[in-house]
Amino acid sequence: MADMSSRPVYHFIAPRGWMNDPCAPGFDPRTGLFHLFYQWTPHSHRWDRIAWGHATSRDLLRWTHAETPVIAPDTAYDKEGVFTGCFWPAGPKGEDGLTVVYTNVCAVPIHYDKPYTRGCEGLALATSEDGGVTWTKHSANPVLPEEPVGLDVTGFRDPFLAPWPAMDRARGTTGRLYGLISGGIRDIGPCVFLYDVDPADMTAWTYLSPITFPSYKTGLWGGDLGVNLECTNFLTLAAGRIEREVLVTGSEGGVPRFGEARVRRAPWVMGTLASEGNEVGMQRSAAGVVDWGALYAFNTFEHKGRHILWGWLMDEELPDAILAKRGWTGCLGVPRELFLASYAGVASALASKIEDVGCFERLPSGEVVTLGMRPVTELANLRGERVASATGGPKLQLDAPLTMAINLEVEITDETEAVELRVRCSRTVHTSIIFSPQAEVIRVVREHSNAQPDIRKSTEEGRFTLLRMPEIEKLQMIIFLDADVLEVFANDRFALSTRVYSPKEATGVEYEHKGLARVERLEVWEMQAADAT
Missing domain, CATH: 2.60.120.560 (Exo-inulinase; domain 1)
Known part of the structure; x- marks a missing residue:
């Protein structure tokens, strides 16, 4: 059996050990380097006290890896793991430098009779002043020690941070940063927690509201939102004059397939933002699936007008003895570009009406739009x-x-x-x-x-x-x-x-x-x- 498992050669993979979620992808214009971190257990083929590995590239294809973790679980507030997070190409007060925001875990989950009982999770910052070679944890950590007061959450992790002009317009603000933290509220459902973040002080996260999906119906074409969301990213996509807000996410606890014990899904939701009293909600126009297979835990970044997505390609089907012998588990899928796909003159689908295909939105003009996804064009440079x-x-x-x-x-x-x-x-x-x-x-x-x-x-x-x-x-x-x-x-x-x-x-x-x-x-x-x- 050993000869049936081979190490990928053109997919992103850690030097050794276990790897899972891609973390904090981004680009530093000062050095011309792409950065990509990942959850890593370098000493074992199994998940264990997760740290962050780090790699840099000039072309999204060929990566130079740090041989040891650059952010490790070595403080009281992250002693149980450095989990998924995001990248910002400036210092925490807007100065030159780099910043990452990560989920710090200081206590392991306690499993009661209720599903998705979480451990102690918050947000922490790490910064670099040498272009990403070394990283220092911020003295104010954890900058967000817990979920919003009064909420019984099923999860609270995986921060994503970026400008969101559509959210600024909906709120009547300008130039803010917005953070999403993924999770859910018990007895209400999966959601993301929306924060206003001061671009001049990234330690200041102000809770605004949850974004919930009370009317979401999965149907045949949409992704099951399950019980709890993970790794939610927002992005604004445009095709001509058409603009849509998109959330790509991961979900836990949906309807099992193929005898799964605890399922993971990869849904996306598209729509527009609208003010609802003191809160901003998302009016859904279409929903679908980012990847129908084993790709999960997405993280995105924007570079020169392109939205690039990375995902973890799970490796859960081999017996442990084989995984131990080969010494590595998991890799990332090829990088993908997300865009708003637009089609004119559409009469129908092959066997369905367009109105019955939930991942399509038909506009009053008759045009049909959906989330587009394709491998990045750089991959052609690896062709022999x-x-x-x-x-x-x-x-x-x-x-x-x-x-x-x-x-x-x-x-x-x-x-x-x-x-x-x-x-x-x-x-x-x-x-x-x-x-x-x-x-x-x-x-x-x-x-x-x-x-x-x-x-x-x-x-x-x-x-x-x-x-x-x-x-x-x-x-x-x-x-x-x-x-x-x-x-x-x-x-x-x-x-x-x-x-x-x-x-x-x-x-x-x-x-x-x-x-x-x-x-x-x-x-x-x-x-x-x-x-x-």
């Missing part, structure tokens, strides 16, 4: 040779390397029954990526990926449809394979990430469709190592 190319169909078979990117474009008709791309193929194993047009579903079927009974191989699936404008748009897929990692993108508005454990010699790619369809393009590119250090 194009090792295979084909057109036509209905059956194609290609040779491929273990680390690859696949571009697939298929002309779909109303007679198309299914489109299937099989990866990690040999004579005995394969994994299938199947688009079913009439069911409006993409599935990643892993049951034949290996013959090991102790590896979970459940099917991953997500809702996806094509638009009639009035002709059916082509199916356009980008698939990244990097050792065990599989990430599927479709038409710049769907993503599903997962793990596939197959023998290393299983590298073939096969294509097949049923019904009337035509392959316009099927290309396999070798992907080069990112040479992280």
Whole structure:
């Protein structure tokens, strides 16, 4: 079994040990460096007393890692862990420097009969005056020692901080910073806690109100908000004159799938802000899923007009003995750009009315908008040779390397029954990526990926449809394979990430469709190592 697990070479991964949430991504214009932190246990393949690892890059692809944690749980207020947080490219009073805000944990959770009983969590700051080489915890820590007074919360962690001009307009203010802290209020539901933050004194966080979702309905197309939110980020996206506010988040405690014990989901919610008395609420216009698979704990930042998202790709399906032997657990998905996708002249989806597809908003003009997501363009710089190319169909078979990117474009008709791309193929194993047009579903079927009974191989699936404008748009897929990692993108508005454990010699790619369809393009590119250090 040991030869079925390989270390990714072009995905972001810690030098060793366990890693989970991406933390505090950002860019320092003074040095030209991207910064990315992550929750890290360098001494074990298991989660344990989380610290922050740190890496820098000039291109979002090749990262230089600090060999030891840069922020460790070594004070009374964070002795149980340095959890997720955010980045600000200035000092805490606006001076030159860098600041990160993190969740400090000083007591482990006490589990009563009520779910999601939390430990003692607050917010703390750390600063750097040397471009991020060394970090010092602020003398005022914890700057926010607990949740708002009088609230019985299910969680209170994962700060996100940024300017929010739409919130300024709604409140009648200018130039403020806004902080979101994720969690929930018991017997009310999941929510985020909104704070006003003084840009001239980042130790001053003033609580404004919760942002709740009392009328949120998940449906088939939306993400389950569960009981408690984590890692919520806000961003403002625009397409021409259309502007929408978007929250991307993670949720705990939703409806289980595949026998899960404690579920995690990856929803997004889109809408506009409006004043409601002394509070500002969000009027939801659409909702969906950031990633339908195993990507979680998102963190975003804006750089030169692009909103870049990182997520943790969980690694929970191998037995512990294998994880211990290889000495590492977890990585991040490829960086993605989030944008407002806009479509004119839409008549309907393949099998559904647009009004029934919850991730779409139809405007009075007839235009349809949704959250767009695509791999960052920089990833093309890791392409090596194009090792295979084909057109036509209905059956194609290609040779491929273990680390690859696949571009697939298929002309779909109303007679198309299914489109299937099989990866990690040999004579005995394969994994299938199947688009079913009439069911409006993409599935990643892993049951034949290996013959090991102790590896979970459940099917991953997500809702996806094509638009009639009035002709059916082509199916356009980008698939990244990097050792065990599989990430599927479709038409710049769907993503599903997962793990596939197959023998290393299983590298073939096969294509097949049923019904009337035509392959316009099927290309396999070798992907080069990112040479992280």
